Each structure stands twice: as structure tokens, then as C-alpha cells.
Amino acid sequence: MYDVIVIGGRCAGSPLAMLLAQLGHRVLVLDRSHFPSDRLSTHYVQPSGLARLRRWGLLDQLAASGCPPIREARWWFGETLVSGFAPEVDGIDMAYAPRRTVLDALLVRAARDRGVEVREGFTVRELLFDGDQVCGVRGRSAGGTDETIRATVVVGADGRHSMVARAVGAESYDERPAYTVVYYTYWQGLSAHRRNRNEVFIHEDTQIGVIPTHDDAYLIQAARPHSFAATYRTDIEGHYRQAIREAAPALDRELDGATRVSRFLGTAALQNYYRRPYGPGWALIGDAGFHKDPLTGQGISDAWRDAESLSAALHATLTGAEGWDQAMSEYERRRNADSAMMYDFTCEAASFEFDPMTRHLVQVLATSPEHANRFFGVIAGTVAPEDFFSPDSLLDMLGRLPEDTFADEGDLVG
Ligand SMILES: Cc1cc2nc3c(=O)[nH]c(=O)nc-3n(C[C@H](O)[C@H](O)[C@H](O)COP(=O)(O)OP(=O)(O)OC[C@H]3O[C@@H](n4cnc5c(N)ncnc54)[C@H](O)[C@@H]3O)c2cc1C
Numbered sequence: 001m002y003d004v005i006v007i008g009g010r011c012a013g014s015p016l017a018m019l020l021a022q023l024g025h026r027v028l029v030l031d032r033s034h035f036p037s038d039r040l041s042t043h044y045v046q047p048s049g050l051a052r053l054r055r056w057g058l059l060d061q062l063a064a065s066g067c068p069p070i071r072e073a074r075w076w077f078g079e080t081l082v083s084g085f086a087p088e089v090d091g092i093d094m095a096y097a098p099r100r101t102v103l104d105a106l107l108v109r110a111a112r113d114r115g116v117e118v119r120e121g122f123t124v125r126e127l128l129f130d131g132d133q134v135c136g137v138r139g140r141s142a143g144g145t146d147e148t149i150r151a152t153v154v155v156g157a158d159g160r161h162s163m164v165a166r167a168v169g170a171e172s173y174d175e176r177p178a179y180t181v182v183y184y185t186y187w188q189g190l191s192a193h194r195r196n197r198n199e200v201f202i203h204e205d206t207q208i209g210v211i212p213t214h215d216d217a218y219l220i221q222a223a224r225p226h227s228f229a230a231t232y233r234t235d236i237e238g239h240y241r242q243a244i245r246e247a248a249p250a251l252d253r254e255l256d257g258a259t260r261v262s263r264f265l266g267t268a269a270l271q272n273y274y275r276r277p278y279g280p281g282w283a284l285i286g287d288a289g290f291h292k293d294p295l296t297g298q299g300i301s302d303a304w305r306d307a308e309s310l311s312a313a314l315h316a317t318l319t320g321a322e323g324w325d326q327a328m329s330e331y332e333r334r335r336n337a338d339s340a341m342m343y344d345f346t347c348e349a350a351s352f353e354f355d356p357m358t359r360h361l362v363q364v365l366a367t368s369p370e371h372a373n374r375f376f377g378v379i380a381g382t383v384a385p386e387d388f389f390s391p392d393s394l395l396d397m398l399g400r401l402p403e404d405t406f407a408d409e410g411d412l413v414g
Contacts (some may be wrong), residue, residue, distance in 0.1 A: 030139065040265055093380075182266050276332065292339075298339075
């Protein structure tokens with residue numbers, strides 16, 4: 001009998017399991033994958049996420065993996081460049097974009113090292129119920145044996161298509177449609193000046209992202225509106241290059257002399273939703289409970305933030321310090337409060353429909369390094385969005401524009 005079974009051992013599951021084991025609980029992670037293995041996901045990890053990795057004693061391992069630190073952001077809104085980087089917080093002045101083969105394996109190893117039992121190649125087929133209370137799982141091991149395993153709590157860290165969420169009928173709320181379709185691949189042979197820089201090009205209804213990663217490679221993604229998905233699929237390479245040609249012509253010319261080192265990966269299944277993350281004997285974390293368009297690169301760091309608060313809530317209930325509903329409703333409240341503004345901002349960015357105020361803000365950010373850095377701090381999770389977007393802050397920023405600005409809507413973006 002385990003205290004907690006965690007289904008899924010990647011960004012959400014392994015850190016949660018590790019933190020629970022450190023608090024003295026008996027934890028089992030089940031994942032049908034074997035590690036190291038890749039995931040359909042780009043992998044920009046925000047400074048706020050790195051601050052957690054450091055707190056958990058894992059940042060040095062990531063730094064030693066050969067992943068280049070990213071210390072500069074350059075976001076092009078049409079012809080307008082906003083550049084800078086998030087203000088340093090807790091000694092973290094960089095981001096990393098580690099391959100998931102490296103990052104997920106590191107997290108699984110850390111969980112094992114700190115006392116978690118991890119079973120790879122184990123597919124959970126169904127949940128066990130005692131009345132309406134979840135009390136375990138049934139599934140098939142890597143060796144093909146069917147097994148029943150019991151636990152006080154079962155956590156679904158099993159991603160967007162969560163089997164746990166389906167089995168318990170977890171209610172979704174604040175759902176928004178999928179806004180984008182994205183494809184990406186890896187390139188080598190780009191100019192060295194890109195090595196420590198994240199560059200984003202937003203041009204009309206296209207977003208291109210260039211992110212340095214392991215092996216002197218660059219992940220380059222091209223996102224288009226969701227309505228373009230069927231057309232995109234007819235010629236992924238052609239439409240990908242066309243998007244880059246239109247949004248970032250100099251990059252496109254550079255790619256002519258570079259080498260593509262992987263196949264294309266991508267998806268249009270990028271729904272935006274919250275799910276109720278708990279019920280009798282079960283909980284959800286990571287994409288299983290909350291998903292938003294990857295355009296702002298929040299998913300991994302959000303999963304780590306929620307691993308801390310869910311482990312605290314489960315510890316409180318498992319030790320009897322708090323009742324289940326009290327502890328778990330606080331977990332849900334904090335998750336939603338911590339993510340609400342970035343959820344809205346991400347959905348706005350992913351819809352490629354910037355309102356006039358955002359367009360004006362871009363002009364301010366382009367000319368004020370201080371405000372640009374604070375903007376990148378919002379994306380990085382190190383500047384509170386409610387501070388940056390507060391009425392006073394907005395008035396201060398918009399007050400910096402020349403008086404005639406509002407007479408000319410301009411042609412900045414979208
Ligand atoms: C195209 C794309 C780009 C993205 N880019 C970024 C980015 O740049 N930065 C960022 O922070 N986030 C990004 N994200 C989001 C990020 O990938 C997710 O938020 C993150 O992977 C969530 O981790 P997770 O552990 O919740 O789920 P997952 O990574 O999906 O892991 C779920 C695990 O559960 C296992 N599992 C599922 N069902 C079962 C079962 N029945 N039995 C056993 N095991 C099971 C799977 O094998 C898997 O290992 C992107 C996502 C996409 C799709």
C-alpha cells in the first residue's frame with residue numbers, strides 16, 4: 001500500500017513525487033514511457049522554474065548538461081524590437097531550454113535518488129474505486145503482467161489526454177478554443193551570436209521562435225492560427241519555411257546555409273482549459289489539470305510551481321494536519337490565482353489579436369529598457385503580472401508616449 005501513486009513521471013509527476021518522498025511519504029511513479037525519451041514539446045524553462053530547480057538542488061546538474069544559458073530576449077513585433085531580459089531574482093539571471101530527453105531523465109533520476117519507486121514501461125489502464133473514492137490503479141507492467149496496486153491517493157500527472165481526468169470525470173472550466181497550430185524542428189550551423197539568445201518574431205498571424213539548446217542546436221518553431229492546421233499539414237516543410245521567410249527573412253536566408261537535424265514535430269491540439277484538480281482520493285497536476293497554448297512557454301514552470309503546492313497540500317492531508325477538502329481547495333485556489341493573468345495574456349497572444357493598448361505598450365517597451373525587462377519578467381514568472389498590468393503601471397507606461405500617439409493606430413502587429 002502506497003501513500004501516493006503518481007501516474008506520469010515527467011515535468012509534473014517526478015518533482016511532485018520527489019517532494020512527497022522528501023516529506024517522508026511512500027510514493028510510486030508509474031509511467032508507460034522509458035527514460036530518457038523525448039516528448040512533443042518545445043522546452044523553454046522560465047527563470048521562475050529554474051529558481052525552483054535550484055531550491056531542489058538540481059540546477060547544477062542541468063547547467064552541467066551542456067545546455068547554453070539564455071540571457072537575452074529579442075521579441076520583434078513587426079518592425080518593432082523589444083529586447084532585454086527578466087530582472088534577476090533569487091540569483092537567477094538566465095533561462096534554459098534543455099531537451100526533454102535530458103530534463104525529464106534528470107527529474108526521474110532525482111525522484112529515484114530521493115526515495116521514490118519509479119516503474120517505467122507501466123501503463124495504467126483503469127482506476128480502482130471504493131464507492132466514489134479512488135483507492136488504486138490497475139495496469140500492465142513492462143513485462144506484460146497485469147497488476148493491481150493500492151494507494152491512499154492517486155495523482156494524474158498524465159498530460160493533456162489524462163486518463164485520470166477522464167476516469168473521474170474531472171470538470172473543465174474557463175475553456176477556450178485552440179488558437180494555434182505549431183510545428184518545430186532542430187537546426188545546427190546557425191550564427192554563434194544566437195547562442196545565448198531567445199528570439200521571437202511576431203508578424204501578422206505568424207509567430208516564429210528561435211531557442212538555443214544542447215548539441216549546438218537551435219529549436220525553431222513556426223506557429224500559425226489554428227484555422228491554418230489542415231493547410232499546414234499538406235506541406236509542413238513548405239509552410240514552415242514560408243512562415244519564416246515572411247516573418248524573419250534574415251533568419252530564413254541563414255537557414256539556407258544551416259542543417260536541419262531532426263524531423264518536424266507539431267500539433268494543433270492546443271486547447272486551453274482548467275480542470276478541477278481534486279476529488280475523493282484523486283488529484284491532477286501539470287497538463288492533466290491545466291493547459292494553455294505553449295506560445296509563452298509556461299507549462300513546465302507552472303508544473304513545478306504546482307508540484308510545490310500540491311505536495312504541501314497532500315502532506316497536510318496525509319499527516320492529518322488538515323482535512324482533504326480544506327487542503328485541496330487551497331491547492332486549486334492558489335493554482336488558479338497564480339496562473340490567471342498569464343492564462344489571459346497567453347490566450348490573447350495566441351489569438352494574434354492584440355488590442356490597441358497592447359500595441360501602444362509595445363511602442364513603450366521598445367524605447368524603455370526598464371519596462372522591457374519588467375515585461376520579460378512577467379513572462380519569466382519573476383515579475384507579478386498584477387503589478388506590471390496594474391492601472392498605475394499602465395498609466396505610467398502609456399504616459400511615456402508622445403501626445404499624438406493615440407491619433408495613429410499604426411501598424412505594429414497582427
Ligand atoms: C508544442 C508544444 C510546445 C511546448 N513548449 C513549451 C515550452 O517551450 N516551455 C514550457 O514550459 N512548456 C511547453 N509546453 C508545455 C509542456 O510540454 C507541458 O506543460 C509539460 O510537458 C507538462 O508536463 P506533464 O508532466 O504534465 O505532462 P507530460 O509531459 O505530457 O507527461 C505525461 C506523462 O504521463 C505518462 N502517461 C500518460 N498516460 C499514462 C498511463 N495511462 N499510464 C502510464 N503513464 C501514462 C506519459 O507517458 C508521459 O510520460 C509545450 C507543449 C507543446 C505541446
